[in-house]
Amino acid sequence: MEHLIRVHNDYDRQVLAWLRARIGDAALQSAATRLADARKPYLSTICRSLGIRPPSRRAFARESARKSARAHRAVGDLYLARIRAILASPAGAQH
Known part of the structure; x- marks a missing residue:
């Protein structure tokens, strides 16, 4: 998923793994694709768009x-x- 979403540190990796377990790869890929403009979206942007607050x-x-x-x-x-x-x-x- 890191090819679709900006991952900068270990916390981002943990949030990404948590999101994948929580909503699944397909939903995460769909959200990342929908939010991507010229650049990859941040995890915080994806979480906000889904109405999810990560740990x-x-x-x-x-x-x-x-x-x-x-x-x-x-x-x-x-x-x-x-x-x-x-x-x-x-x-x-x-x-």
Whole structure:
């Protein structure tokens, strides 16, 4: 979609991904084509024309932190399971 819409930074990429998930590629492409004059439209212009307000940078940061915390917890749980397996084995009890 970046070939149709101006994307300048990570926040723009997050908003674009959010819009694609929310309204779909076809609707987004239609809006971008309708709003394009000689240049690609900004994401803010597309959102305004659709009557949609994207999440704030802070909301994206919170979601990212939650995903990161879930990933860290999954890795920690995996390591704990391995440690427990080692300690439960007869060879692990001798150490």
